Amino acid sequence: MRWEIEDTAEQAAFRQEFREWLAANLPKGWMDAVDSGDADSFEKVRASSGFNPFAWTGTIGRSRYAAPLWPKEYGGLSGEPWMQQVIRSELVRYRLPTVAINLLGVGLAGPTIIEHGTEAQKERYLRKILSGEEIWCQLFSEPGSGSDLASLATRAVRDGDEWVVTGQKVWTTLAQFAQFGMLLARTDPNVPKHEGLTYFILDMKSPGVEVRPLKQMTGSSEFNEVFFTDVRVPDANRVGAVGDGWRCARTTLMNERVALSGISLDPVSFAGGTRRDPWRSFLDSVPDRSNPLVRQRLAQFYIETELKEITSFRASSARARGQQPGPEGAVNKVFNAEYNQRRSSFSLDAHGMAGVAWLAGDRDAEARAQTFLRARANTIEGGTSEVLRNQMAERILGLPRDIEVGKGMPWTDIKRN
Ligand SMILES: Cc1cc2nc3c(=O)[nH]c(=O)nc-3n(C[C@H](O)[C@H](O)[C@H](O)COP(=O)(O)OP(=O)(O)OC[C@H]3O[C@@H](n4cnc5c(N)ncnc54)[C@H](O)[C@@H]3O)c2cc1C
Incomplete structure (x- = not known):
C-alpha cells in the first residue's frame, strides 16, 4: 500500500509477527523476491513454487489472521480493527489474495452469527467458514424485492420444530457451490413488512432447493436463481428471534x-x-x-x-x-x-x-x-x-427521509409488483 500511517510500536510489533507467520507459511524465496523489487525474479519464484490460492485461503483461514476481529474461541484474534489494516497491507505488499473465496461467509455470515447466533451455531459454523471448508451464499434478493428488500415474499411457515419454506430468490452469488445460505423469509404477513421477517441458516443440499445458474454479460455465471419447494428448515437454524429477521439482516x-x-x-x-x-x-x-x-x-x-x-x-x-x-x-x-x-x-x-x-x-x-x-x-x-x-x-446529512410506500401497513395490504 502506498498510503500508510506510521505504525505505533504495538502495530509495528504486530506487523513483524504477521511477517514471521508469512515467512513460515509462504514458499521459500517468495518474500525476498518481492522485497527485491525485481518483478521477473518474483515471477520465477511464483511460477516454480506451485502456489495454490485456493489452498492458501485455507492456510490463512486456519491461522486466526483471516478474521482478526472474530473472537479467539471461534478462530479469530479478538483483536482491533487496525490489525485488519496491517494484515491487508502486508497481503497486498506480498502479492497475496486479499479476498477469501468464501467472501460471503467471512464477510457477511460470520459477523451476523457472531452478533445474533446461538453458542451452538457459533460452534458449528464459524471455523469452517474461515477455513473455506463450507462456502456460504446470501439468500436475500427476490425478483420483486431488491432495493426494497423488506418487501420480500418467500414464506416460512412453522410446523413443530421445523419451518417449511416456499418461494424464490435471485442474484444469489455462489449458490451453485454453497453448503449454506443466509435466508431471509416472511414468517408473518399480517404485520408491517419489516416486522414479519425471520433469519435462517439454510442447508443448500436440503430437499426442495433448486439452483439455476444465470449467465452474465461477462460470459460467466457468478449468480443464480434459487427456488424453494416445501424446504424443511429446523428451528435450531433460526438466527435471532422470530420476527427479528430485519435486525439480523441489517448486520449482514x-x-x-x-x-x-x-x-x-x-x-x-x-x-x-x-x-x-x-x-x-x-x-x-x-x-x-x-x-x-x-x-x-x-x-x-x-x-x-x-x-x-x-x-x-x-x-x-x-x-x-x-x-x-x-x-x-x-x-x-x-x-x-x-x-x-x-x-x-x-x-x-x-x-x-x-x-x-x-x-x-x-x-x-x-x-x-x-x-x-x-x-x-x-x-x-x-x-x-x-x-x-x-x-x-x-x-x-440529516435530510428528509425517502418516501416509504405502505409505511405501517400490514405486508399483505401493500401493493407489490
Ligand atoms: C453481481 C451481483 C451479485 C449479487 N449478489 C447477490 C447475492 O448474493 N444475494 C442477494 O441476495 N442479492 C444479490 N444481488 C442483488 C442486489 O442486492 C440487488 O440487485 C440490488 O439490491 C438492487 O435490487 P434490484 O436488482 O431488485 O433493483 P431495484 O431495487 O428494482 O432497482 C432498480 C433501479 O431503481 C433504483 N431505485 C430503487 N429504489 C430506489 C429509491 N428508493 N430511490 C432511488 N432509486 C431507487 C435503483 O437504484 C435501480 O437503479 C446481486 C446483484 C448483482 C448485480
Whole structure:
C-alpha cells in the first residue's frame, strides 16, 4: 500500500509477527523476491513454487489472521480493527489474495452469527467458514424485492420444530457451490413488512432447493436463481428471534458494504491470483502516457486511489471506537464502485480500437474487457449507488427521509409488483 500511517510500536510489533507467520507459511524465496523489487525474479519464484490460492485461503483461514476481529474461541484474534489494516497491507505488499473465496461467509455470515447466533451455531459454523471448508451464499434478493428488500415474499411457515419454506430468490452469488445460505423469509404477513421477517441458516443440499445458474454479460455465471419447494428448515437454524429477521439482516447488509468496499481493481484479488504491484501494473498497461490528456486522467486516478485508502482508514477507525459499520460503509462502497467503473472504462479508452476488438488469444485485452463489463455490477450489488446515496442523505446529512410506500401497513395490504 502506498498510503500508510506510521505504525505505533504495538502495530509495528504486530506487523513483524504477521511477517514471521508469512515467512513460515509462504514458499521459500517468495518474500525476498518481492522485497527485491525485481518483478521477473518474483515471477520465477511464483511460477516454480506451485502456489495454490485456493489452498492458501485455507492456510490463512486456519491461522486466526483471516478474521482478526472474530473472537479467539471461534478462530479469530479478538483483536482491533487496525490489525485488519496491517494484515491487508502486508497481503497486498506480498502479492497475496486479499479476498477469501468464501467472501460471503467471512464477510457477511460470520459477523451476523457472531452478533445474533446461538453458542451452538457459533460452534458449528464459524471455523469452517474461515477455513473455506463450507462456502456460504446470501439468500436475500427476490425478483420483486431488491432495493426494497423488506418487501420480500418467500414464506416460512412453522410446523413443530421445523419451518417449511416456499418461494424464490435471485442474484444469489455462489449458490451453485454453497453448503449454506443466509435466508431471509416472511414468517408473518399480517404485520408491517419489516416486522414479519425471520433469519435462517439454510442447508443448500436440503430437499426442495433448486439452483439455476444465470449467465452474465461477462460470459460467466457468478449468480443464480434459487427456488424453494416445501424446504424443511429446523428451528435450531433460526438466527435471532422470530420476527427479528430485519435486525439480523441489517448486520449482514452493513458488513456487506464494508466487505464489498474492500474489493477494487487494485488489491490482489482471489480471482486474479498473484500479480505485480497493482498500481504499477495499471500504469504500465496504459499506452501513450506522454499524451497530456492521459496524464491528467492518471493523476486523477492517483488522487482517487489515495482517497479510497484514506476513507477506508476512517471507516476502520470508526470501528476501532467500537461502532458497528455505519453509513461510512455506504460512502466507501459508492466511491469504490464508481471508481472501478471510471477506471475500467478509461483502460478501454486508452487502448482506442484495441479496447474493443483484438486478436484471439490477447489475454490482456480480454482481461481489460472483462474488468470493464464486470464493473457494471459494482454499482448494483450490495445496494445500488442511488439507494446508498439516499442513506447518506438521511443518516449523514440529516435530510428528509425517502418516501416509504405502505409505511405501517400490514405486508399483505401493500401493493407489490
Ligand atoms: C453481481 C451481483 C451479485 C449479487 N449478489 C447477490 C447475492 O448474493 N444475494 C442477494 O441476495 N442479492 C444479490 N444481488 C442483488 C442486489 O442486492 C440487488 O440487485 C440490488 O439490491 C438492487 O435490487 P434490484 O436488482 O431488485 O433493483 P431495484 O431495487 O428494482 O432497482 C432498480 C433501479 O431503481 C433504483 N431505485 C430503487 N429504489 C430506489 C429509491 N428508493 N430511490 C432511488 N432509486 C431507487 C435503483 O437504484 C435501480 O437503479 C446481486 C446483484 C448483482 C448485480
